[in-house]
């Protein structure tokens with residue numbers, strides 16, 4: 001099984017981070033290692049895929065906090081595992097609670113404050129990014145935990161890349177010019193959601209040297225699930241973060 005890791009996060013022995021790919025699962029066809037019950041995959045396969053993936057991280061499913069994501073900017077702080085109400089970002093300071101963010105093209109932004117020992121997982125598609133969910137999450141960390149943004153480390157995971165992520169003018173208009181390129185088709189644009197989130201981190205006091213951006217694009221790289229590429233045949237990956245001790 002291939003697990004995407006972060007070089008920056010690897011320096012903290014108390015922090016666990018890993019993101020799944022298509023590989024290593026038992027579901028048929030493009031589903032592969034699908035981890036979501038909300039796609040047309042057999043729930044028994046999903047259960048086994050989750051067991052395999054969490055097992056590869058050294059976890060069991062009952063240590064993980066889940067959420068249903070609806071492209072909102074809602075943020076929830078949790079202190080126990082299990083299913084949560086709808087939100088698109090989870091925060092925890094509880095050791096032994098691991099946050100799962102579901103991904104297929106949308107950008108996972110994972111944060112860690114090694115001083116206050118708080119972790120966050122954010123689902124930042126174009127809507128969440130335009131709604132500044134990463135900024136909202138940093139505010140919440142400041143208010144609830146006394147986080148100083150200068151202390152934060154951030155990992156931006158494999159997701160839709162500017163090479164492939166075509167959007168219309170009405171979406172492009174919601175982003176800074178430096179995140180938008182003209183597309184091949186007139187009236188279409190290529191959007192760099194990863195860069196938009198980097199700018200949001202920098203705007204809010206996160207140091208450039210504390211930000212890691214994974215270069216892989218989920219749309220053209222078949223090692224990843226992509227909703228844009230595979231439509232209803234697309235599975236979902238998990239980006240998981242939490243504090244072990």
Ligand SMILES: [Zn+2]
Nearest residue numbers: 163164217220
């Ligand atoms: Zn691409």
